[in-house]
Amino acid sequence: MTYEQQKRLPPDQEATDHILRWGFEHPGITSTNPQIRLETYSLTIEGEVDNPVKLGWKDFLALPQTVSVSDFHCVEGWSVLDCKWEGVLIQDIEKLVKPKAVARAVTFCCADNYTTSLFREEMAGNDVLLAHKLNDEPLDEGLGFPVRLIVPNKYAYKSALWVERLRFTRNKELGFWEKRGYSDSADVWKNDRFR
Secondary structure, eight states, X not given: OOHHHHHTSOTTOEEOSSOOOBTTTBOOSSSSOOOXXXXXXXXXXXXXXXXXXXXXXXXXXXXXXXXXXXXXXXXXXXXXEEEEEEEXXXXXXXXXXXXXXXXXXXXXXXXXXOEEEEEGGGGOSTTOEEEEEEXXXXXXXXXXXXXXXXXXXXXXXXXXXXXEEEEEESSOOOOTTGGGTBOSSOBGGGTOOBO
C-alpha cells in the first residue's frame, strides 16, 4: 500500500482487497439472505414527499445513472479502497419525489427487515447513491442485490443492503444497529463506532 492510500484510511482501519459478502463471508442478521427477483422487485419512496412513487426495476434503471468511486469502511476495522459504484444519486431521488420542507431524514427499509436512517444533509454529496453495480458488475446476493445504499463517509452499517423502501420523515429514526448501541452518526473520520 502506498503512503497516499494509507492516508485515505480512517482511524483504526486496515485495507483489504474486497467487500465481505453478507451471509457468505460475513454473518447476516437473518439465517438466510433475501431471495429477490427483478421481475417482482419494487422500490417504494414515500412519507413526507409531494410525489410518492413505487418503482419497478426498469423504472429504477430509467432514472439518471451515476458512477462514483469511493472507499468502503466497515465498523469492524476493514476498508476497501477505490470501489466503483453505479446507481442513482439520492439527490436525484429527491428531485423525483420532492420532499416536503418538514422532511429532515430518510429511513431505509430492507428486504431482511434491516433499517437505518440518515439526515437529508448527510446524503447531499455526489457520492451517496442507491447502487446496483460494483466495479462494472451487477451486485450479487451477498452484496445487496439488486440495490444497496452507499454512504462513503459512514461506516458500512449505514450502507444498507437489499433496499426496498425509503421513508422521508420529520424525525430521525434509529435503525437496527443503532438501537443496539452503534453510533447513529457513524462518522468514519471521527472513529465514531459506538454510543
